[in-house]
Amino acid sequence: MGASSSLRIADTRRKARAHGRSYSHEFLSRVCYSFSFNDTRAPAMSRLRIFDENDPATPEFASFDPDFIAAELFRIGVTFERWKATRPLAPGASPEEVMAAYQDDIDRLVAERGFKSVDVVSIAPDHPQREAMRAKFLDEHYHKEDEVRFFVAGSGLFTLHVKGKVYEVECMQDDLIAVPDSTLHWFDMGDEPSFIAIRFFTEPDGWIGHFTGEDIAKRFPRYHGPTQPTTTG
């Protein structure tokens, strides 16, 4: 398998790799983000906000910096890495197309991490089942295995509930996130969902969610599409 066909790890690993699990040790490369704050075409970027669980209106921490995001999430055992999706695909591409485009990378991760199954969620804003698909993940739940996702395209909002804090992670194309088993969380793809995510499972049956019955997810922000950076925060 050549490096040219692989997902390449971006610079966030340089800080995060000393601390925790890593999903590859190859193909280190740097992804640079440059934009003007006056440029309305500035690209949307991954963002982390941290709240007290009782105060959804006031983030205690907010950052668009992938290094800071990775470092803060590492504190709660979550792996966050910026990779490079090397084969552009549009949300709505068939799972077969996505699997074929990334087969080498999928095979490598399965071999490295012992995943038992892999699938693809690919959804465009006009998907006829978008409301039902969104609703499936909106309430607080956990899994008995790590939740591992690579965003091939688009974006979505992962929110984690850990030790009295709520970590809102806006995941964008090129993000890899691995949430440890038993971590309470929810996921919002928004009312006009647009993303492709490859999902990796260590259980052969794929996605199994255990819902807590709590309503905390309803009190925190829902997703309304990519956030444009407006400050250096």
Ligand SMILES: [Fe+2]
């Ligand atoms: Fe989940």
